[in-house]
Amino acid sequence: MKWIRITETENIPPREGRVIAAGKELPADPIAIFNLGDRFVAIENRCPHGGGPLADGIVGGATVTCPLHNWRICLDSGRVSQPCDGAASTVRTFPVRVDEGVLLVGISETPR
Amino acid sequence: MNKLVLIGNGMAGVACIEQILKFRQDFDITIFGDETHVNYNRILLSSVLAGEKSSSDIVLNSIEWYQTNGIRARLGVAIREIDQARKVVIDQDGNETEFDQLIIATGSSPFVPQVEGVNKENIHVFRTLDDTRALLEKSAPGAKAVVIGGGLLGLEAARGLQVQGCDVSVVHLMDTLMERQLDPAGGACLQRKMEELGVRVLLGRKTEAFLGNGHVQGLRFAGGEEIGADLVVVAAGIRPNAQLAREAGLKVNRGIVVNDFMQTSHPDIYAVGECAEHNGMVYGLVAPLYEQGKALAAAVAGRTAPGFSGANLSTKLKIMGVDVFSAGSIEEQGEGLETVRYEDPSQGVYKRVFLRNNRLVGAILVGDTTDDRKYLEWLRSGEDLSAHRRHLLFPPPMADAGSDVAAMADSETVCGCMGVTKGEIVHAIHEHGVSTLAQLKDRTRASTGCGSCAGTCSSILRAVSPDFEDESRKTICGCLPFTQEQLRTMIRTQKLRSPQDVLDIYGNGEGCAVCKPALSYLVDVTWCGDHHEDRSARFINDRVHANIQKDGTFSVVPRMRGGVTTPAELRRIADVAEKYKVPLVKVTGSQRLDLLGVRKEDLPAVWEELGMPSGQAYTKGVRMVKTCVGNQFCRFGTQDAISAGVELETRLENLYTPHKFKLAVVGCPRNCAEATVKDVGLIGQEGSWQIVVGGAAGKGVRKADLLTTVETTEEALEASEVFFQYYRENANYLERSYDFVERLGIEKIRKETIYAAPEVRQALLDRLRKSKDKSYDAWLERLAPRPSQFVTIQPMEHQTV
Incomplete structure (x- = not known):
């Protein structure tokens, strides 16, 4: 795991x-990073449905x-929760940590 | 085949023929009508006068109906004579038509007092479609219209003329408005409401002469008082048209005398409707006339059926948005008579019931008619009300909502305008799966007339349909279990200024993409823009002030008020399009230019270089005002549509609305900018503006309803503003104006906007102005953007590389 500032x-x-x-x-x-109020999460910025920019969605x-067609994606698991027939697809998620006010994203050394 | 002839192509006669056809089809039917129109709903003429319905909207039987049923319709042909011995009718041209059975349904005629000057021009009656058209032609904003007659018809005429912008006075001979239906206190209550709405009411005035030279210019009353008038409508009562029957030698008193089967003194000649007299009574309301028709139809068809046994007289109607109900006997004096009353002048509510020996004999309701069915039932049953004495005027607490409709008989008429019974509604629900009021309207035509039965229709739907969903109980989503109306109240009373506050206190604390934008709107409109704006609760379009496209880029539409631009603006737009390699430049349907495919990062610079304000083409807000050229250049233009449109757009721009809001202003009725299918349209005509609301040309097409007609451009702008703010404050989020107008009904909207008390109107305008003061051109956020509002974040690792 490599942490990128x-x-x-x-x-x-x-x-x-x-x-x-x-x-x-x-x-x-x-990657899209979200501020959930009490923590930050990171996820690939691409809806599995039509490739919509998830960073622009309502949390x-x-x-x-997703702002394009209202697919709902769990930011922790990357799973689609709505529509239910989209549940087979997932979005890649990344670990996030905060170090002295700076956000770091963890990237696996061997990308999938 | 039996030859059946009907004289009179009106509601009572044709409804009777419809009944006969249900029994037997083997009649050879001829209908004579002295009007040239097919059978239409006369009750709705006031809606035509008020611009709510067109003449085709009120047709009850189309020409195809006559054809498919093999009926000869002789329209515009009056009958001159009935020869009862030879059983023929003779028309105006001397042609004879034989009959085996004859139905006389000649209706009634307006009574016009023969006073001096009565033949002057612009003195009209209000009985037929042609009368209505003539009145529409003569009415004009600011014209002084005088209605003689403060009864039902007169007040409806007054309402219609007021909507057309006339300055209306109602002159009544008696000391009480609608004295046949109301007592003095009830009449006074109605009068106050009408005066608040700007109609002058002159009681106890006997018209002695019409003044003027050729055209009517005024009236003189007994005692010498005079008033001015440009237009007079005489609605001073009706007289049964019984002359034909009288000359034929049939028995006639006030009307044509009939028995319980509507038979006249000749066994093969029947009479029905306003021309008939049964047991000394001549009926003028539609429900008893339909009952008569049923008895008559059974008799003509040779069926045994109960005859007509008279009817309780009841009236329920809206006069200029004021609900009025009257039933039974409202005599003030009598042996053993008791009355119970309730009056709240500030609310405009008056209720009074009349009892004899603890049994209801009459009832008057003004301003609140929700319990009318209860009184009708008590009148019909004649039950002893001792047990209900404490709840005569108000329902007992915790009443079962379905109980009143469950008690209704299937044969009972729910919609008096369209003659729809409870049984027909129940049938539509069971057999056709009807589960909403809208579907019910489509299927049965119930509630498409005056709309006063909508509540009863909903109650029946609620009680009978398994799928009924009451619109007013709908919540936004699962995050918070309240209706939008409840949420507005909570936001106001609990002083909640952000969507998150509402979610934390009343919801699940999280919210979703459905409720967050709705709550953003509700806090904004409730606090007139003085709320805590939370962009995380807004859709992306409202965070970056551009419309997201399928590839994640954005479209940019600068504001061009009224669709007017300049060479300099066009040059800048062209330069920006080239510099930022905008893939597509398109003229929109709203008279503007759209730059499609702009990257989010480029938005601030694009706006800066355009040097134009945001056109809000991305939001649930005021989009634009489309205009025609108007009288600045167009040779047909009667009003300056461009100036009015630009001013209207300037007054409303930058404000949020429940759904997108599009307007148009046209300078003449040719309507080149399609004002009749916009959320608000201004239609210029010679010397006046019509304001129309709730139009649509999207998934569905809906012609906008006429809100009012006014004389000056300023009045037109203000009426638009009042409606606009009323929609903002009362529509559900994502409810377009056309659904809103349909849901509330234009009458209620008029009552609460343009006819509202001056302080109510002013308060709407004040709140609009306050919101407007707080609003700004969203594209100015380029000068002080929020944290990385438009940028793609560059990782720090890069910056150091």
Whole structure:
């Protein structure tokens, strides 16, 4: 696991998500980081339905709703909770930790 | 085949023919009507005068109905003579038509007092579609209209003329409005309401002469008092049209005398409707006339059926938004007569019941008619009310909602306008799966007339339909178990200023993509923009002020008020489109330009370089005001549509609404900017503006309802603003104005907007202005963006590399 320093926590307001530009240390598909109020979570910024930008979705609890067609995705597990026939697909999630006000995302050394 | 002839192509006669056809189809039927129209709903003429319905909306039997049933319709042909010995009728041209059976349904005629000057121009009656059209033609904003007659018809005419913008006075001979249905206190209650709505009421005035030279210019009353008038409607009562029968030698008193089977003194000649007199009574309301028709139909068809045994007279109607109900005998004096009354002048509510020996004999309700069925039932049953004495005027607490409709007989008429019985409604629910009021309207036509039976229809749906879902009980989503109306109250009384506060206190603390935008709207509108804006509860479009597209890019539509632009703006738009490599530039359906495919990061710079305000094309808010060229250039234009449209857009822009809100202003009735299918439309005509609301041209098409007609542009703008704020405060989130208008009914909306008390109107405007003061052009957020509002975050690792 390699931890990548991303940005100061205040750049992501409570109950909102932000997209992180892809970089040489990060996966080719951009990551979205969400501030859930009491913690941060990171997930691939791509809805399994139509590729919608999840960072732009509305957050309720630990669920984000894709802005394009209202698919609901659990931010902890990456699983689709609505529609139920979308439950087979999942979104890749990443561990997040905060170090002195800076957000770090954990990337597996051997990408899947 | 039996030759059956009907004289009179009106509601009573044709309904009777419909009944006969249900029994037997082997009649050779001819209908004579002196009007040229097919059978229409005369009760709804006041709605035509008020601009709520067109003449085609009130047709009851189309020409196809006559054809499919093999009926010869001789429209515009009056009958001159009935020869009862030879059994023929003779028309105006001398042609004879034989009959085996004849039905006379000639209705009645308006009574016009023959006073000096009565033949002057612009003095009208209000009985037929042609009369209505003539009144529509003559009425104009600011015109002084005088209605003679403070009865039911007169007050309906007054209402229609007021909606057309006339300055209306009602002149009544008696000292009480609707004195046949109301007592002096009830009449006074109605009068106060009408005066509040701006109608002048002059009681105890006997018209002595019509003044003016050619055209009517005024009236003189006994005693010498005079008033001005540009237009007069005489609605001073009706007289049964019995002359034809009288000349034929049939027995006639006030009306044509009939027995319980509606037979006249000639066994093969029947009479039905307002021309018939049964047991000394001549009926003018539609429900008893339908009952007569049923008795007559059975007799003509040779069926044994109970005859017509008279009817309790009851009236329920809305006069300018005021509910009025009257039933039974309302005599003030009598042996053993007791009355119980309740009066609340500030609420405009008056109730009075009349009892004899603990039995109900009459009832008057003004301002609150929800219990009318209870009184009708008590009148019909004649039951001893000793046990109900404490609840005569108000229902006992915890009444079972379904009990009153369960007690109704299947044959009981629910919708008097369309003649729909409870049985027919129940049938529609069982056989056709009807479960909403809208479906019921489609299927049975119930509640499509005056709409006063909507409550009863809903009660029947609730009691009978397994799938009935009461619209007013709907919650937004599972996150918080309250209706939007309840939420508004909680937000106001508990001083909640952010969506999260509402969710924390009344919901699950989390919320979702459904309730959060709704709560954002509700706190915004409740606090007139003085709320705590929480962007995390807004849809992405309202966080970055652009419309998200399927590839995650955004579309940008700058505001062009009234669809007016300049060469400089167009040049800047072209430059921006090239510089930012905008993939598509498109003219929208709303007279604006759309730059599609802009990246989120580029939005602030694009706005800056456009130098134009946000067109709000991405939000549930005020979109735009579409205009036609108007009289600035168009040779047909009568009003300055562009200036009015630009001003309207300026007054409303940047405000949130329950759903998107589109307006249009047109300078003449050619309607080139489609004002009749917008949420609000202003239609200019010579010397006035019509304000129409609740139009749609989307998934469904709905012609907007006429809210009012006014003289000046300022009045038109203000009426639009009042309706706009009323919609903001009362519609459910995501309820378009056309669903809202349909749900509430235009009458209620008029009553609570343009006809509301001046302080109520002013309060709506004040709240609108307050919201407006708090609003701003969202694109100015480029100057002080929220944390990484538009940017893609660059990882720190990169920055150091």
